[in-house]
Amino acid sequence: MEPTPHILVVDDDPAITEMVSLYLAEHDFRVTAARNGAEMNQALETDSVQLVLMDLRLKGESGLVLARSLREKSTIPVIILTGQAEEADRVMGLELAADDYVVKPFSLRELLARIRAVLRRSAMAPAPASPSREVRAYRFDGWELNLRLRRLRAPDGRDIELSLREFSLLHALCRAPGRVLNRDQLLEMTRLDVSAVYDRAIDVQILRLRRKIEVDPAEPRYVRTERGLGYIFDTDVQSVH
Numbered sequence: 001m002e003p004t005p006h007i008l009v010v011d012d013d014p015a016i017t018e019m020v021s022l023y024l025a026e027h028d029f030r031v032t033a034a035r036n037g038a039e040m041n042q043a044l045e046t047d048s049v050q051l052v053l054m055d056l057r058l059k060g061e062s063g064l065v066l067a068r069s070l071r072e073k074s075t076i077p078v079i080i081l082t083g084q085a086e087e088a089d090r091v092m093g094l095e096l097a098a099d100d101y102v103v104k105p106f107s108l109r110e111l112l113a114r115i116r117a118v119l120r121r122s123a124m125a126p127a128p129a130s131p132s133r134e135v136r137a138y139r140f141d142g143w144e145l146n147l148r149l150r151r152l153r154a155p156d157g158r159d160i161e162l163s164l165r166e167f168s169l170l171h172a173l174c175r176a177p178g179r180v181l182n183r184d185q186l187l188e189m190t191r192l193d194v195s196a197v198y199d200r201a202i203d204v205q206i207l208r209l210r211r212k213i214e215v216d217p218a219e220p221r222y223v224r225t226e227r228g229l230g231y232i233f234d235t236d237v238q239s240v241h
Helices: 014-026 037-046 063-073 087-096 108-123 164-175 183-190 201-213
Strands: 006-010 030-034 051-055 078-083 100-104 137-140 143-146 151-153 223-226 230-233 238-240
Touching (some): 078 108, 100 108, 143 164
Parallel strands (some): 006 051
16 A cells, blocks of 8 residues: 655744644644644654745744755655745745745645645656665756755855756756757646646746856857757766765
8 A cells, every 4th residue: 555645834924824734634644733843843853744835924934944944854745835925935945945925825735736736747757766876966167066965066166046947947957968858848847837837937947047157148059049949058077876
């Protein structure tokens, strides 16, 4: 039998956590509630968690900070809960850490559907290689993309901050240096949330990535456009195991 998925709900509103816990339990999920970052970290340290559902407006704490801290040390999927008027938080959450979001007040059926969709995408991710061959980082022209720490280090030693989408895009490019990749291929390789995808989504992420790694984004050296075909990561890349 498949193990029961374990959902960690981080919210300081007991009415919300009770409602969500009871509903998800009816649909064969195991749920743990945490009121703050300390309780979240304790739950993560003592048990296996398949998904974190996190409110961004915790008393005395920022859910964005907690989500980003979690993302830096883990690949556990994160769904954020936001209010209707918190569009800026939703955008920042998606850029920094989250796999999806749900707006309060929310439908429990919608929440369940989004949880299942995120878990499906997570299950479809490529299985890690054996420890002896697992890629820990990619290096190109003095740059290093550390996969475990989700960190990009510049040739001068500076850490360059990347959003989750920028990191996923650079990771995909590093896996296929010298190959022309079209938008559909890059969308598939980066596993962008399909609810946020539109025709030029990759173009926007390419532009943002160029601003961070290119000396002159208007005349890119690394991420070059092949007109009518897609993009090519035009540099030698070394895999670090």
